[in-house]
Amino acid sequence: MPVYEAENYEKVIKRIQGKIDALHIKPHFFKKVGNGCEHMFEGCCLNTLESSPCQKLSEPFMLEKFWLWEGDDRVADIIEAEMENEVCRGNMELINLGCGMSYRLIITGNCRGEVWNFTDVGVQPCCERQDFLGWFELWLDHQDETDYFKDYVYDDDSSAKG
Numbered sequence: 001m002p003v004y005e006a007e008n009y010e011k012v013i014k015r016i017q018g019k020i021d022a023l024h025i026k027p028h029f030f031k032k033v034g035n036g037c038e039h040m041f042e043g044c045c046l047n048t049l050e051s052s053p054c055q056k057l058s059e060p061f062m063l064e065k066f067w068l069w070e071g072d073d074r075v076a077d078i079i080e081a082e083m084e085n086e087v088c089r090g091n092m093e094l095i096n097l098g099c100g101m102s103y104r105l106i107i108t109g110n111c112r113g114e115v116w117n118f119t120d121v122g123v124q125p126c127c128e129r130q131d132f133l134g135w136f137e138l139w140l141d142h143q144d145e146t147d148y149f150k151d152y153v154y155d156d157d158s159s160a161k162g
Helices: 004-020 076-086 132-145
Strands: 037-040 045-046 092-097 102-107 115-118 122-125
Touching: 045 092, 092 115, 102 122, 115 132
Parallel strands: none
Antiparallel strands: 037 045, 092 102, 102 115, 115 122
């Protein structure tokens, strides 16, 4: 599972910085890794911390597995209330891909630190669960060909939690 241990952040960030330099990306995040990014996913920009839409950051994101509300047969008011109470809190948008799809960083709750895919029909964690560093590094490695819905084998997962 590519969720990094705090003692390995320096090593992971250094590796990511090397990839950013090799791709000639102009990052802004914390002045070194990326507080926004001029180009990601077919020209979409990674949000800056200042411009990122956030949802009730002090309240916990309640989901731990995917939820597809499009096929939910319950009354719309019940679904909307559940979305408000479980999904629309404790996360911030990393990138909006348009057409109702975005990637969001979960800030609170049991999935804190993970990046999830949000669409107009449901939400789910990325493939094997990804933290921001793993999510961003996969994009650096595969760019517009990144498939966050499959599992990855990392070259060096000595710094990931198992």
